[in-house]
Amino acid sequence: MQAFLRAPPFHGSYCLGWLTSRKTRVFGRSTLAFALYERGSATNYITRNKARKKLSLSLADFRRLCILKGIYPHEPKHKKKVNKGSTAPRTFYLLKDIRFLLHEPIVGKFREYKIFVRKLRKAYGKANWSGVERLRENKPAYKLDHIIKERYPTFIDALRDVDDSLSMCFLFCTFARTGKCHVQTIQLCRRLSVEWMNYIISSRSLKKVFLSIKGIYYQAEVLGQTITWIIPYQFAHDHPTDVDYRVMATFTEFYTTLLGFVNFRLYQTLNLVYPPKLDGQGEINLKSEFEEDYALDSESYTEKLSALSASLARMVPTVEEEETQLDHFPTEGEDLEKMEVRDKMEQEQNTQKKLFEGLKFFLNREVPRESLAFVIRCFGGQVSWDKSLCIGSTYDATDETITHHIVDRPSVDKQYINRYYIQPQWVYDSVNGKILLPVEEYFLGVTLPPHLSPFVEETEGDYVPPEKLKLMALQRGEKPQMEEDEEEEEEEEDEDDEEEDDQSEEEDEAEDEANLAEMEEKRSRGKKLSVKVTPGKVKAENRKRTAEEEKAEEKRLAIMMMKKREKYLYDKIMFGKKRNVREANKLAAKRKAHDDASKADKKKKKKKC
Template identity: 40%
Template sequence: MGRRIKYESGTASNYISRAAAVKKLQISLKDFHRLCILKGIYPRDPVHKKKANKGSTQNKVFYHARDIQYLTSEPLINKFREYKTYMKKLIRAKNKRERNKATILQINKPDFKLDHLVRERYPTFSLALRDLDDCLNLLFAFALLPKSKVVKSTVIEDCRRLTAEFLHYVIEAQCLTKVFVSIKGTYFQAQIMGEKVTWLMGHQRSVGRVQDVDFATLANFVDFYTTALSFINFRLYKSIGLLYPPKLARSKNANSDDVEDELYSLAHELQGTAEDIAPVDVFAEMEDDGDIADKMKEMMKLKTLFKGCKFFLNREVPNDTLTLVIRNCGGMVSWDGCPGGKYSENFDGITHHVIDRPLTDSFTMNRIYIQPQWVLDCFNYRKILPVNKYVPGAHLPPHLSPFVLESSGDYIPPERMEMLRELGKEIPAQKENAPILKAKTKAKKSEKKDKVLIKEGKVFNANEQQLLHAAGHTKKLREMMIPKRYKNAYKKIQFGIKRKAKETRALEDKRRKREVVAAVEK
């Protein structure tokens, strides 16, 4: 056998440092980062870093050797080199004041597409839907940013257009399931072709210049996600028989002074193709005692929640959030200056007027004035709630998150318990009741009070404190019998249970104080 050379096989050959990868690909570090983001290749953390670093203890970033070998045949590398050559020629022409040559170079600017990357990273459509959460969160965030040197106006326009197209699909397909408004923005969840898609849409306000954020790196993600979302939107529109790209109505952005800075309106209905398929009643042949049937019936009830209702939104109300929820439930929406709106504020057929300020003397008697939270709570409760708690100027009830999944031992507010009861869901136990022995003794005492029992001799009354000590002693003995290799895991579990109980007690005390203050104020 030949002599085995050290650091030439195994971990040392399976991993390669970033500097060596850049040298192998013969591109700059900036282009290398961009290429890895577009191809979906990320650094690896080898188990034996010293072996991967060939005996050195220097801190380095490692990649898998097969990933770097996969990048060597990527055609984007040549496109990056062509663009670098183009920039050198353009700068030289501008410095020499050769305007004709510079104009010709700008016309023939090299461009590249990322369509093949989308097909490589998402071989099936279900994989693309699973990765849609990050895509939507990033594009919705960029849609609210102001123009800058890094974030160009074309990128912002593409983000706004693609996100508006996706929201129109959610409205037409009526697949929205959950909504919650927080300080960060509005959380949405939709059921799209069997996949749960969750995204965050920021509030409509002026963002300003954001600091301490590497927009150059995020822009590389945006380049890929805009291409991917255009493919996804096309497939989604085709699945429900809609034309793509759709004709979207635009509205002026009230938070900007730029004439070209426009937003896409969600109140405008899209036009479908001539091959539209009529909806099929999926419950005609389904039995009533099935979980899937109950969920689908709940969704069908949600689709017609606001059917026949016509809403008018005041200017201080978030248009996109409420329009998405109302139109998803079969209602109609309009506001002042609404492109494609079918009625104005003076229309007599308006049933609900959403306002987020104190009501003045100028109001119409034949419509209901409500605050925006009423729409969201009706959607989460899956029914029309009374409007007396949501009138303008009233103290609103708590806005509960439908994304929270309670477990046993958690603190559950009374409003959340009522919501779970109305939705027909199981309510987990908030606290462990008193010990079983204590409960049994109480039951015995109540039986003795209700019934007259005649027995000879003295009735033995068990000492409850002794029973508790005996139960604790038994628990300690069981803990002593736990094997040593499982004791650390057991201690962590017990620590988590105690921390959860402490948080629950703190929330209960906070609720109790709040109720006392409210009672004093009344």
């Protein structure tokens, strides 16, 4: 009690100074900073190293797991805040994604595989060959079926994401069998890609083809979904050193599983046997005498399938029936015009599917056999090649029923009268144009027309090349070639007329000068000149022009009444349109200069002749 009475009295200033001492202030700031970076959006992210330690995986296994599960890094909106005030470059993942990976069964398989490698290395070191064989037989393996079902709940979801799978599988097909990637992976990718091409042929789903520098782009419509993929050219190439093939192999591991599921389901929709089998042919005794030197007995059947020249077997043989025409009734809110447009599109699609029906093609040795065979078969044509080129030829070059012989060389020694000898571009341009184009521009030795991209759709104000206009005229049923000849004749006639007009104008000018001289002489002599006054005519009002002027005036007034924000957006839109028009005019001027130069060269050659 006495000690309590001896205590100093309470002073507010002293207490406040004690609370704001140096040590306590620093401690208070650190606690505030700690609280600042441990709440809000900063807690939604985790760095890659922390995520890897949380999963107890190496960097390679962590990267592999993220690729298979579809987990990708994220860029935080406030990176400095997430990085706890630091500006060091770090990779961030969402914390909920890493928690999702904690329960993945493949993580356990990765750890088992690491233990397996350790035991195998130890067995090799001790020369325990029986142990090595036993370990190899019990090698840990895993499946990706559950991951496919997680990432793609429905089949349509998987079909929408199959573009990358196809491009990667077709790329791995072109790889050489080196140590960069496993031979089994290359063979699996080849098998799946051949299955896909055979399905596209059976369903006739191909719509567009484009030959580019990177490769050949294909676009097909499968179950209402537009799928685009690229196939590299069949050229020998070296593996680049700046590409991480382990990452590509991980993606391919996932893509092959996905494509296998998709192929199986698609084959079921067409009632086709899966794995695919040739119609009316078994796997035994399939090789003929001339095919013995081109494939092993175990590979002959797969080579026959990859030739793409024969149809596939079905589970239940189909009976050919006449095509039934269904009656379409407009749904609620659908106009009669929309229904007519839809029917017209369906009719065009059905016509395109039968583009090459009744035509027989023969491919020369130098043309890309697989690409041309795939495209021709997709549109109902028959195709064959030389027996010594590849397995799967169905008829020889001497067959008199061949309608088109595709050659990519200046001339051919022996030619038949009853067939066209054309260059390969005719096939691709006909598919993109949806009609059989005239073959005159694709004969041997002829300079080919430009290969137009079917993926470019011109809008109002864009530049449309003359070849595209000509193609559109052919689709409408017109004959632009005759019109071009007539235009050239008219131009020549116009040039002749211009020369005659120039001569007549010179004569008229001379006569006018003489008349003026006579009038000046009469005037100087004081003679009266004959002057005539003719009555004027009332100018008729142009209603169309007045309506256009009124419309322009209304538009100008509407622009004046716009708000500031609306006026800004309108100016941006008009600026973009004017820029497109300028670019289109520039391209048109370049094309006109090129055409004028080519016409001048032709005239010079004609004059020399």
